[in-house]
Amino acid sequence: MNKGRLAGYGVGSIGTGVFSTVPGLLLLFFLTDVLAVPAALAGVVVVAPKALDVLFNPIIGAASDREAVRTARRTKLLLTGALLMPVAFATMFLSPSSGYAGAVWVTLAFIGASVAFAAFQVPYVALPAEMSDEPDTRLRVMTWRIVFLTLGILIAGGLAPAVVDLGGGGRPGYALMGAVVGAIVLAACVTATLSTRWVRSRPGGEVLGLVAAFRTARGNRPFFLLMAAFVTQAVGIAIMLAAVPYVATYWLGDYSLTSILFVCVVGPSALAVPVWSALARRFGRLRCFTVAMIVFTVAAALNYPLGRASVTAGVLSAAAVLGLCYAALQVLPLAMMPDAIVADAARTGQVQAGAFTGAWTAGETAGLAVGPGLYALMLAAGGFLSSTFDAPVTQPGSAKTALLLGFTVVPALLMLASLPILRAYGRARTTGN
Template sequence: MTTALVPPPAVGGLTRRRLFVYGLGSVGTGLFSTVPGLLLLYFMTDTLGVPAGIAGLVVALPKAWDAVFNPVVGAASDREAVRTGRRTRLLVAGGLALPVTFAAMFLSPMTGTGAAAWVTVTFVLAASAFSLFQVPYVALPAEMSPVPSVRTRIMVWRIVFLTLGILVAGGAAPLVVDAAGGGRKGYGAMGLTVGLVIAAVLLVPALGTRWVRSRPGPEPLGLVAAFRTARGNRAFFALLLSFVLQAAAVAIMLAAAPYVATYRLGGYGLTSMLFVCLVAPSAVAVPLWAKAAGRWGRLRCLTVATCGYALGAVGLFPAAGGGGTVSVALTLTLCGLLGVCYAALQVLPLALLPDTVHADTARTGQVQSGAFTGLWTAGETVGLAAGPGAYSIALASTGFVSSTLDHPVAQTATARTGILLGFSLVPALLMLLSLPALRAYGRRRAARETETA
């Protein structure tokens, strides 16, 4: 079992140490991507007393800012790389700023409207700091090797570490909240603890990937020129659209997990179990999906995983809605099966992304890994924001009533049904909607290969 969790050995001249140093950063990105999506909405509605509709806006608006800011960071990262041959400065800046701003999100001294304003400002700052690290970090694999199979191996290392980060976020963060006494005190302790971990795991790759030679160009492009050059890469945008829809589906399910645990399965304490069952299998499944992709093709395996996730999500509607011990067992089992599919949804799109960057270089003669990863992370941010935002709207429209820890509120049957829909049928629908975009990507890629043959 241990060997399944260890990524493959060094490939294409990349040592295990270098792959480890690079992959470690994904522990931090996994923590930041997961904890706010899992806990921030619930923290505001059920601890700070922020109405669900306002809380949803607070979660969504900072992410909307990221959709604008990430492409700017991407162009800046390419300009830095043209000047210095590295992307280190932005990586270090993000690694230093993110831990502080992350902890501040969960240290609001106020409730109600004041708390909403506090979380909005700190979340915008944290999301901006995250972009400074994430955009150049995602650009590095395209520059670490020109060989597609080697880049897939790099992604395996990265996603194994990302899975560990997500597991820590979903499994340990709620436990830290409870262990520290719950309420604002518990969430504050969790924010400080996770912030320290983020600092440690981001600065290692920020400084340890200086060996990667980044050579975009031949000339640095401004933001407008980068967009103008990139817009003809239709395969990239088809792949991005499918990834955004899938990210939104997963984000909605994560946002729904504490509500389902509390109001459908019998207790908030089940949140960690739901999350671990959803994510833990992917630690084992990532290397298996990489092997399957090598045999049957990355796009085919991604399509199968997407359909499997949709079917499993549909099954959660009757499973989590039944009540009792049997309902809990069925829900946890289905989450485990979803975790296997989730592994492919994480590793395979990121393995395909550098292919579109290299294909664009052949098309335009311009290397701009940062610009494309800026667009990619902007799209991912939109998907991650749309999930909790849409879920909060669903909660508000079905009559969910916010509360504080000291004054819990019983929810209506309609609100309880809305909670369940966001955990099951809505994610399933979004997964199915991503399939036409995947087919479009396949057609564009095939057409490109025919043109270059």
């Protein structure tokens, strides 16, 4: 497969990376520290729209398979999501009200943005299983995708907070950021949609409904174990990302360090993705995945004493180690997932890439949504005080401890919890059940 096609597909991940990252990084902080929404309610706002996506994603996956049967393409849903997602995203940060009214505005806009994102993401993730029958080629496709995804995440984390500052902070700053980020998402996703029209989708001659598709897939135990490990990790990473602006503001003493801290987490992963891919080809994907999880756990835990001591250089250095491991946590499970889909096709005679990736993205979406929600509950339990941009408050010690735990110890524990799930995946893959 030539580089033009690889890049044409991969560029869509800039859009999905940006869209997935900015709400997880800034939306909770926008609610609690700009719109003065209480932390517990803010947690509901960041979780509820994504919870609906858990229901919508499998439905969209089945719809994508039906479109593929009729047209041998997945273009219609891709284009619909690519056009609607940026508009709804920008609207999220245009609330004219604070408090409860602001929470309602953000919730409605976030629901629209999440559904539009699902319309693009589900068929987009289904494409690699249809781009090639060769596992090594699919790994190459996923490597390109994760490189672009990492670039999108890096753009989001490095650019979005900087644009907020450029716009003067507060409502004007977030409004400007929403418009800029929306434009980036639009360009990336439309480009990927037009660049993948060559892919011939092959979901089989029979269109399976949602229930029938999952009934057929229920014997694919390796797929669901891999997904369970990935989702558990997604929760931990989402909690960590939601904590970044809080740690920068309340422990490192400068909100502008949000971009720097985020870049330290994500930046190294852009360079590490091809390295992990090469290591996986030599030593095995599962083995490399396990090593990355263990190192991530240790680095996250070590950041707690560094954060309490407000050692900025130490926190940033540990974050860079996390970034190196984060690359593996992204590229390796996504490279292993299409293999499980293809193996299931051999077992059942049905290629249901849309149904499987609908389930996968539903799980990932749930993890990325639950993470900030859990972090908001941690803030509320710690006695965090919400405020507006113009009237900041001093946080109690319990709130500062809670927000630091979310950046360090809690993600480490969740990563540790995913290890036995991954071991079970390895056994199931070996035995074929």
